[in-house]
Amino acid sequence: MARLPLYYRALLETAEREVSTISSERLAELAGVNAAKVRKDLSYLGSYGTRGVGYDVEYLLHEISRELGLTRDWPVVIVGIGNLGRALANYRGFGARGFRVVALVDANPELVGHPVGELAIEPVDELDRIVAEREIAIAILATPAVAAQEVADRVVAAGVTSILNFAPAVISVPEGVSLRKVDLAIELQILSFYQLRKFSAAAGESRPAEAAS
Amino acid sequence: MARLPLYYRALLETAEREVSTISSERLAELAGVNAAKVRKDLSYLGSYGTRGVGYDVEYLLHEISRELGLTRDWPVVIVGIGNLGRALANYRGFGARGFRVVALVDANPELVGHPVGELAIEPVDELDRIVAEREIAIAILATPAVAAQEVADRVVAAGVTSILNFAPAVISVPEGVSLRKVDLAIELQILSFYQLRKFSAAAGESRPAEAAS
DNA sequence: CGGTGTGAAGCCTTTCACAGCA
DNA sequence: TGCTGTGAAAGGCTTCACACCG
Structure with missing residues (x-):
């Protein structure tokens, strides 16, 4: 799953602040995704959360780094x-x-x-x-x-x-x-594509949106 | 659509070889996608192809660069x-x-x-x-x-x-x-993720696949 | 014939909503 | 009470298959 690295980084930052537990909602916010997605993603790794409390930061970090192969060199x-x-x-x-x-x-x-x-x-x-x-x-x-x-x-x-x-x-x-x-050129062209639509969006709606990578 | 830049580049290369017409299948090959996708994508821009022949390279280039806002600075x-x-x-x-x-x-x-x-x-x-x-x-x-x-x-x-x-x-x-x-680190971690699964794929299938950007 | 344009089916991802557990 | 885990619904994208046209 391509979002694991995002969670991993968010958890690293959380751990540095010596926070020991985190909710799916907070993690979602840090990773820039939605909470249901976080819970579904994490549930694929197993049930590492505690209902009513959240996830243990250190434990989750460990599990994700194992899953991502970051324990290897x-x-x-x-x-x-x-x-x-x-x-x-x-x-x-x-x-x-x-x-x-x-x-x-x-x-x-x-x-x-x-x-x-x-x-x-x-x-x-x-x-x-x-x-x-x-x-x-x-x-x-x-x-x-x-x-x-x-x-x-x-x-x-x-x-x-x-x-x-x-x-x-x-x-x-x-x-x-x-x-x-x-691909740098492609990324810029995609931005250009949306950019163009912003100006011509005088009438009617058309959401430029956040085209994620 | 995020694939337009791919088509654009493929068409540029084709134009340089002074080929004037291109089929969806050939374009798909150059862009690394499948032919049906190419046709569907291009059909959103309008009907620029000629049945039995293909697409006019120069014309299509022009239309895509306009669509992508590459005519602007x-x-x-x-x-x-x-x-x-x-x-x-x-x-x-x-x-x-x-x-x-x-x-x-x-x-x-x-x-x-x-x-x-x-x-x-x-x-x-x-x-x-x-x-x-x-x-x-x-x-x-x-x-x-x-x-x-x-x-x-x-x-x-x-x-x-x-x-x-x-x-x-x-x-x-x-x-x-x-x-x-x-994000470089994230890209590498995603590769690491699949890499890990290649070794442990001794028994059973599990396709490492080409995780596209 | 060859190759586009496109409905329809299929598949995968996201989101909702809520049961269930600490 | 709070938050996870997860079936089910919704939505979007991809692929198929073929009618249709040059």
Whole structure:
């Protein structure tokens, strides 16, 4: 369920405030969803709440992190160290819980060897070896659009089974490989779409709404 | 409809190859969706296809770009010029069609005045004036989580009606303001979730699937 | 024939509403 | 009394299947 990470973050913040128990309503508010949804979602994990009281924050945190696989350590490779790749490499925030960037790879020979944070950029020729040796299961693609599919094919062949694609291209992967995409241009175009409708909404109603990701 | 940008990109690529006509099936393949969906989506824009032939690429491009508001020019402000903000500022790709970054804003006084690409970083105090004067309707937030809600409130008060939030925080906006979020940590956690299920999928079926954005 | 446009069926998600338990 | 857990209803999106047209 794609909302678990939202609950997880909300619970983390709650735990920091040393609140030990939380209601579905409060959790819903923090996560930006509705209370019934929270209860239904959590009920899939089992019955961790106490009627009349709410959910135990620590216990729920533990259960969700187990469910999300955050108790494990996931080595990650970033392919394509341009503007975005570099920013992602420097991003403090997934090092936090479970995700560890263990390799930076780029096709440009001039970049190879350059340090970014604590890692040095490695050549794309060695991608297969890197993925295999370091047991990488998750790859982040930040390459140009034209290279995305080829890189995806290579990392999948080398053993990667989850891809997060930042390249502005549709890529296809074999069954059994998870693929998620983050596309800046598309997000902006969607906003533009709603934006346009706001001005022309002089007469009649038409709700611009909050198009969630 | 959130798939229009996908079709748009696919059509652009098709047009570059000087193909003048395209079937729903081919377009579906390029966009990574199914053909019935393409036809249904396009039918909402009107009947632009020719039975037995397909869609006219140029005409369809024109109609979609009009629908998406890409014929307009959208001034954009980026707030928070850290790793990510800087990468976004340097990102060639939305300058391409309709989106023009006209201001970079940061709360850190030491950053103010520093050039990033063709723009200089401006202080967050002037956010209101900047948004109003430059008629900015779209704001990209790349601030730390704690600052996100406050910045959102300020840009909305100043006239912004669309926000693209990269900060790892749930923010709320008044009705009528569009909000989309891109959250790296959440994307990775979702991949982790499916990843976990792949290993434990020794017995029985359980499809990891392609969880789309 | 080939491929669009579209009713209708199917499926999945969200929401409601309330029984039941601490 | 308060809040969870959950059947049932509602709604929306996707897919099917085929009539219809160039």
